[in-house]
Amino acid sequence: xxxxxxxxxxxxxxxxxxxxxxxxxxxxxxxxxxxxxxxxxxxxxxxxxxxxxxxxxxxxxxxxxxxxxxxxxxxxxxxxxxxxxxxxxxxxxxxxxxxxxxxxxxxxxxxxxxxxxxxxxxxxxxxxxxxxxxxxxxxxxxxxxxxxxxxxxxxxxxxxxxxxxxxxxxxxxxxxxxxxxxxxxxxxxxxxxxxxxxxxxxxxxxxxxxxxxxxxxxxxxxxxxxxxxxxxxxxxxxxxxxxxxxxxxxxxxxxxxxxxxxxxxxxxxxxxxxxxxxxxxxxxxxxxxxxxxxxxxxxxxxxxxxxxxxxxxxxxxxxxxxxxxxxxxxxxxxxxxxxxxxxxxxxxxxxxxxxxxxxxxxxxxxxxxxxxxxxxxxxxxxxxxxxxxxxxxxxxxxxxxxxxxxxxxxxxxxxxxxxxxxxxxxxxxxxxxxx
Amino acid sequence: xxxxxxxxxxxxxxxxxxxxxxxxxxxxxxxxxxxxxxxxxxxxxxxxxxxxxxxxxxxxxxxxxxxxxxxxxxxxxxxxxxxxxxxxxxxxxxxxxxxxxxxxxxxxxxxxxxxxxxxxxxxxxxxxxxxxxxxxxxxxxxxxxxxxxxxxxxxxxxxxxxxxxxxxxxxxxxxxxxxxxxxxxxxxxxxxxxxxxxxxxxxxxxxxxxxxxxxxxxxxxxxxxxxxxxxxxxxxxxxxxxxxxxxxxxxxxxxxxxxxxxxxxxxxxxxxxxxxxxxxxxxxxxxxxxxxxxxxxxxxxxxxxxxxxxxxxxxxxxxxxxxxxxxxxxxxxxxxxxxxxxxxxxxxxxxxxxxxxxxxxxxxxxxxxxxxxxxxxxxxxxxxxxxxxxxxxxxxxxxxxxxxxxxxxx
Numbered sequence: 001x002x003x004x005x006x007x008x009x010x011x012x013x014x015x016x017x018x019x020x021x022x023x024x025x026x027x028x029x030x031x032x033x034x035x036x037x038x039x040x041x042x043x044x045x046x047x048x049x050x051x052x053x054x055x056x057x058x059x060x061x062x063x064x065x066x067x068x069x070x071x072x073x074x075x076x077x078x079x080x081x082x083x084x085x086x087x088x089x090x091x092x093x094x095x096x097x098x099x100x101x102x103x104x105x106x107x108x109x110x111x112x113x114x115x116x117x118x119x120x121x122x123x124x125x126x127x128x129x130x131x132x133x134x135x136x137x138x139x140x141x142x143x144x145x146x147x148x149x150x151x152x153x154x155x156x157x158x159x160x161x162x163x164x165x166x167x168x169x170x171x172x173x174x175x176x177x178x179x180x181x182x183x184x185x186x187x188x189x190x191x192x193x194x195x196x197x198x199x200x201x202x203x204x205x206x207x208x209x210x211x212x213x214x215x216x217x218x219x220x221x222x223x224x225x226x227x228x229x230x231x232x233x234x235x236x237x238x239x240x241x242x243x244x245x246x247x248x249x250x251x252x253x254x255x256x257x258x259x260x261x262x263x264x265x266x267x268x269x270x271x272x273x274x275x276x277x278x279x280x281x282x283x284x285x286x287x288x289x290x291x292x293x294x295x296x297x298x299x300x301x302x303x304x305x306x307x308x309x310x311x312x313x314x315x316x317x318x319x320x321x322x323x324x325x326x327x328x329x330x331x332x333x334x335x336x337x338x339x340x341x342x343x344x345x346x347x348x349x350x351x352x353x354x355x356x357x358x359x360x361x362x363x364x365x366x367x368x369x370x371x372x373x374x375x376x377x378x379x380x381x382x383x384x385x386x387x388x389x390x391x392x393x394x395x396x397x398x399x400x401x402x403x404x405x406x407x408x409x410x411x412x413x414x415x416x417x418x419x420x421x422x423x424x425x426x427x428x429x430x431x432x433x434x435x
Numbered sequence: 436x437x438x439x440x441x442x443x444x445x446x447x448x449x450x451x452x453x454x455x456x457x458x459x460x461x462x463x464x465x466x467x468x469x470x471x472x473x474x475x476x477x478x479x480x481x482x483x484x485x486x487x488x489x490x491x492x493x494x495x496x497x498x499x500x501x502x503x504x505x506x507x508x509x510x511x512x513x514x515x516x517x518x519x520x521x522x523x524x525x526x527x528x529x530x531x532x533x534x535x536x537x538x539x540x541x542x543x544x545x546x547x548x549x550x551x552x553x554x555x556x557x558x559x560x561x562x563x564x565x566x567x568x569x570x571x572x573x574x575x576x577x578x579x580x581x582x583x584x585x586x587x588x589x590x591x592x593x594x595x596x597x598x599x600x601x602x603x604x605x606x607x608x609x610x611x612x613x614x615x616x617x618x619x620x621x622x623x624x625x626x627x628x629x630x631x632x633x634x635x636x637x638x639x640x641x642x643x644x645x646x647x648x649x650x651x652x653x654x655x656x657x658x659x660x661x662x663x664x665x666x667x668x669x670x671x672x673x674x675x676x677x678x679x680x681x682x683x684x685x686x687x688x689x690x691x692x693x694x695x696x697x698x699x700x701x702x703x704x705x706x707x708x709x710x711x712x713x714x715x716x717x718x719x720x721x722x723x724x725x726x727x728x729x730x731x732x733x734x735x736x737x738x739x740x741x742x743x744x745x746x747x748x749x750x751x752x753x754x755x756x757x758x759x760x761x762x763x764x765x766x767x768x769x770x771x772x773x774x775x776x777x778x779x780x781x782x783x784x785x786x787x788x789x790x791x792x793x794x795x796x797x798x799x800x801x802x803x804x805x806x807x808x809x810x811x812x813x814x815x816x817x818x819x820x821x822x823x824x825x826x827x828x829x830x831x832x833x834x835x836x837x838x839x840x841x842x843x844x845x
Contacts, residue, residue, distance in 0.1 A: 006654040010674070013646060020624045020631070020639070020682040030502060031681045034674025038654070041667050253717045307669045 003042040010035060011072065032077045033084070037307055039065055039072075040314035053408040054173055055166060055313050062317020069322060078318045081311070086274075088312035090260035091305040092165045093275045096189055097234075097282025098298045099168070104182065111354040112186035115363065118350030119187070120160050120194055123342030127156035130338045138331060140391035150206040151385075155392055157199040158377045159339060159370075159399060162188045163407065164275070166369035169309050170411050172302065178420035183359050184366035184411070187347075191367075193276060196227060199377050203384065230267065230276035237263055237277065238284025245285070245293040252300035260301075320401040324394055332398045339403070343367045365414035369407025370400045474720040475808060478727020489728045497725065498680075498793060504722040505786040506676030506686035511711045512578075512606050512783070513644075513694025517704055528597055531763045532604035535774060536574045538755035539605075539748075540612060544570035546747050550740055551799065564616060565799040568791045571612030572807050573748040576602040577781035577815060580822060593768045594825065598776040601756075606783055607691070613787045614640055614688040620797055622683060636684055644689035647675040648696025655701070664710050685790055687783075719782040726785045726808055729792060730801070737802045744806045745813065752777055776822040780811045 014035060021028065040058040047057030065072040131152025136142045141151055167188045171181055241259055263281055267274040286294045325332065344364045351360020378393045415421050481489045489497075547566035552559050581602045585595055618637045623630040631639060651671040655664070672690060679689040694711070698704040756774020760766045788807030792800040 002656060003654055006650050009650055013650075014678075017643075017678050017682060028677075028681055030500070030673055030677030032677070034670050034672070034677045037670030037673060038667065041663075041670055042654075253714060257717075303665075307666050310666060310670075 003045065007039055007042055010038065014072070028074075028077055029080050032073045033081060033311065036061070036065065036073055036314045036318075037310055040310045044310065053170055053412045055169055055408045056405065058310055058313035059317035059320070059404060062314035063320050063322065064317075065314075066318025066320070068318075068320065073318050078315060081315055084308060084311050085315055086264055087257070087260055088305070088308045089165065089275060090264050090278045091256070091301060091308060092168050092312075093278035094260060094263070094282035094285075095172075095298065095301055095305065096164050096168050096185065097238075097279040097284075098286040098294070098301070099171075099185060100189070100283050100286070102287045105186075108183060108186060111351075111356045111359070112183060112190055114354035115183070115347055115350035115356075115360070116187045116190045116194060118353060119343055119346030119364070119367065120191055120198070122346030122349065123160045123339060124153075124156050124198070126338050126342040126345075127159050127335070128153050130334065131155055134331065134334075138391075138395065140388040140395070146209060150202075150209055151388060151392070153202050154199070154206055154381060155396070157195065157202045158381065158392075158396060159335065160191075160198075160342075161195045161370060161377070162191055162367050163369035163404070164188050164192060164279075165312065166404070166408055167366060167411065169313070170408055170415075172309075174412065174415055174421050176415045176420040178415075178418055179356075179359055180362045180366070180414060180418040181420050183356070184363050184414075187363060187367060189279060192279075193227065196273060196276075196377070199380075200226075203381070207384070226271065226273050227276065229270060230272035230274075231280050233266060233270050233272050234263075234277040234280025235284050237266065238281040239288060241281065241285045241297070242288040242293075245289050245297055252297055253304050256297065256301040256304045316404065319397070320404070321394075321397060324398045325401050328395055328398045331395060332402055335395075335399050336402050336406075339399075340364075340368055362414040362418050365410040368403055368410050370403040474723040475727040475812065478724035479730060480727075481724070482728035482730065484731045494725070494728055501722065501725040501729075501789060502680040502686050502793070503673055503676050504718040504725070505790060506672055506679070506690040507711065507714070507718045508722075508782055508786045509610065509685075509687035509690035510672055510694035510697075511708075511715060512603070512610070513691040513696075514698040514704070514708050514711055515578075515603065516607075516691075516695045517698050524600060527763060527765060528600040529604065531597060531759050531765050531769070532601040533608070534762060535601060535752075535755045535759035535777075536605040536608045538758060539574045539751045540567075540570040540608065542570075542751035542755060543573040543744070543747055546751075547740070547744060550743050551802075554739055555799075557798070561798050564620065564797055565791075565803050567612060568616055568787070568797075568803050569744055569806055571609045571616075572780075572784045572787050572803070572810070573744070573751060574605045574612075575609045575780050575784040575787065576605050576752075576777035577779035578602040578606060579781050580779040580815070581776065583822075593765075594770065594773050594776065597765075597769055597773060598822065601774070601777055605777065609783060609787060610685070610687045610691055613790050614685040616797070617683065617685050617790065617794055620794065622796060624682065637688075639682065640679060640684040640688045641692050643675055643678045643684075644692025644694075645696055647671065647678070647689070648693040649700070651693070652697055652700040661706070661710065664706060665713060668707070668710050680793075683794065687786060687790060722782055722785055722789070726789060726804065729789065730804055730808065737805055740802050741806045741809060745810055748810060749778055772825060776825050778821060779814045780807075781815065782811075784811050 014031065017031070018028075040061040043057035043061035043064075044054035045057065047060070048054050062073075064070055067073065067075040067078060128149075131138075131141060132149060134141065134152075135148050140155070141148045164185075167185055171177075171185060174181075237259070244255070259281070260278065263278045264274055267277040285297065289297065347364035347367065348357075348360045351357055351363065378396050381388075382393050412421075478489075479485055483489065483491045483494065544563070544566045547569045548559065548562045551557055551562035551566055555562070576598075578599075581595075581598045585591070585599065614637060618633045618640065621631075621633070621636050651668075654671070655667065672693070675689050675693045676686040679686040694707075698707055701707055753772070753774050756769075756777065757766070757771050760769045760771075760773065784807045788804045791797055791803050794800075
């Protein structure tokens with residue numbers, strides 16, 4: 001309560017400061033940035049006190065103070081803070097990659113791959129079917145049957161994606177490291193790659209069937225480079241980081257941010273997928289460095305990421321268009337329900353095939369959150385098909401908003417039911433030895 | 436920018452950074468000095484005047500984060516101004532420190548005003564502003580170097596005590612000088628009504644820090660877990676720096692007050708200081724990177740004024756120290772060379788120069804920035820060793836002056 005009162009005073013103080021701003025200086029950014037950190041931090045604490053994940057608090061503060069509700073963080077400032085989001089995604093991807101140790105990949109790889117493929121396939125089929133049923137009632141599916149099926153499949157290909165950011169942030173918050181946590185993380189990371197491939201394939205087929213009016217976009221070769229190139233570039237970056245850690249392992253806090261920044265720049269210059277590049281870099285760094293060096297670097301990155309995470313989720317909340325959510329709820333709710341059903345069914349089938357039924361009962365709850373890559377894919381679609389792309393994006397962001405609010409709560413509940421909240425992490429190599 | 440060219444620039448920047456880092460690392464081990472020159476070089480290489488990886492637009496978009504680094508330095512200085520500790524320090528140390536610092540500011544400002552007006556040439560009133568900024572920069576002494584030297588000093592003599600007080604006092608005076616400049620040359624805000632006067636800007640500047648510090652004290656309560664303290668403190672400092680930057684007053688003064696209020700109201704001042712120190716080096720290096728990236732060759736002939744500043748500063752520092760000690764009757768205790776220990780400069784000098792540059796409407800920003808950067812790089816390399824040498828010299832002199840053991844009594 002004390003913090004809420006202080007927040008009110010800060011808000012009032014900001015209103016006093018705003019008229020004193022100098023025209024054209026454009027530096028409301030830092031003021032808003034600071035306020036968002038404090039507000040999101042406070043909301044996160046309130047959420048934690050209510051037994052909810054802190055991320056929910058961060059998101060809620062973004063919604064509340066963002067341009068669509070109170071407007072404390074106006075749309076141009078939220079847009080200007082985009083580099084913070086990019087940095088956050090880079091840090092998240094690097095940290096996610098660094099979470100994967102080779103012994104663990106070998107021990108759990110088959111189960112992760114089976115669950116991922118099964119879950120994505122079932123989810124994709126169910127969502128495509130739903131799109132075909134809804135048909136022309138959605139603006140972007142209007143047209144002949146061919147268009148309805150093609151754009152329905154494209155929408156489904158985007159909609160099945162998960163959120164590494166939410167998964168990793170929750171694992172950081174809860175310090176969970178048991179089988180459900182590790183399998184969920186693995187599925188989320190692998191599915192990112194699979195979804196990009198699937199989306200590219202569906203887009204290529206759609207392009208052949210319905211030639212785009214917008215930018216030509218990437219061809220098949222470009223898409224393959226985007227994926228494989230990311231692995232190559234990320235691998236090289238990871239090797240360079242590991243080499244640096246061997247020579248000079250000082251000032252790691254700053255170095256972590258520089259690595260994330262350079263990773264984003266290099267990925268942009270080489271036209272490869274940023275998330276996958278940083279993910280590979282994190283994986284290579286962790287598995288090539290000496291254990292103590294990799295650990296020290298990961299700790300430094302976690303420390304530098306902590307305030308960035310808070311703002312990242314607050315910004316994600318600020319972009320949730322509450323008006324769209326209320327306007328499109330009649331479409332959004334069925335899509336979310338079918339998606340969750342697809343995740344549940346696909347995960348259970350995959351877990352049974354991989355002979356890990358216990359994990360199959362809970363992992364699906366960690367796969368509901370959405371963000372990151374999916375928004376990028378929606379932008380690619382909007383670029384290729386400008387007349388339908390914006391409508392796809394609007395509906396999709398409304399779906400993401402709902403999933404983003406429900407997902408973290410479900411994942412935390414899954415970790416609680418698995419008894420992994422604040423449990424000591426599993427030693428994968430020991431587990432492998434036992435197997 | 437083409438892919439090949441872009442990648443090449445990344446590789447060049449990386450190679451230059453690692454090369455200079457290894458070189459400076461070797462220098463550090465060889466000469467026991469600490470330097471951030473490789474970060475400055477990296478900034479220059481990445482900046483718009485070399486590789487162009489950081490374009491002018493990118494730099495402008497990063498300007499708020501530079502303000503944060505500047506504000507963080509102010510908070511660190513403020514958080515060390517803990518009243519119960521300050522009142523225990525003898526008044527003579529303050530007298531020597533303040534007189535020495537003000538004399539340095541006055542001497543450098545006077546000489547640089549004449550030099551700039553004559554060399555460039557400029558009207559007197561136009562030359563006075565950058566000269567005063569250089570005077571403020573000149574009085575900055577590296578508190579870090581004094582701390583490093585104090586840790587390895589044979590004992591805590593009067594020179595060390597004086598250096599500690601002088602370094603802290605000169606930091607506060609330097610911040611007051613730049614805040615004064617920014618308040619005097621303030622651009623009128625967009626809002627309706629009468630624009631604030633210079634005094635009102637100064638009060639608003641300090642008020643942001645005081646109110647921010649008090650509110651954050653209430654916000655923090657007893658929550659002093661290291662990680663949470665860091666996140667919330669980062670948020671509060673960003674907010675205070677952002678507010679100061681938004682209305683174009685000095686983030687340094689606002690955060691100085693913020694740090695001081697917080698450190699004097701909390702039950703755990705050491706944790707506040709520790710939390711601020713946690714990112715001291717990274718932010719200092721970030722400041723150097725942005726300093727390097729913002730640097731560009733001046734349209735004016737800058738070499739002579741900068742070289743003159745470097746010489747005048749050292750002369751003024753040493754001369755002012757001697758005069759101040761003499762006037763206060765402390766020369767026998769401190770010796771004539773004591774203020775050589777204040778020659779080293781730290782991140783605050785770069786922070787002040789960048790505050791000056793970011794104001795946009797002040798004359799000769801590049802001369803001020805170049806002078807600050809060169810002064811920091813040249814003197815930081817030597818400062819800790821200089822203080823160590825000075826303390827060893829005073830220690831040996833004290834032993835020589837001590838009475839010989841009385842053998843008869845034994």
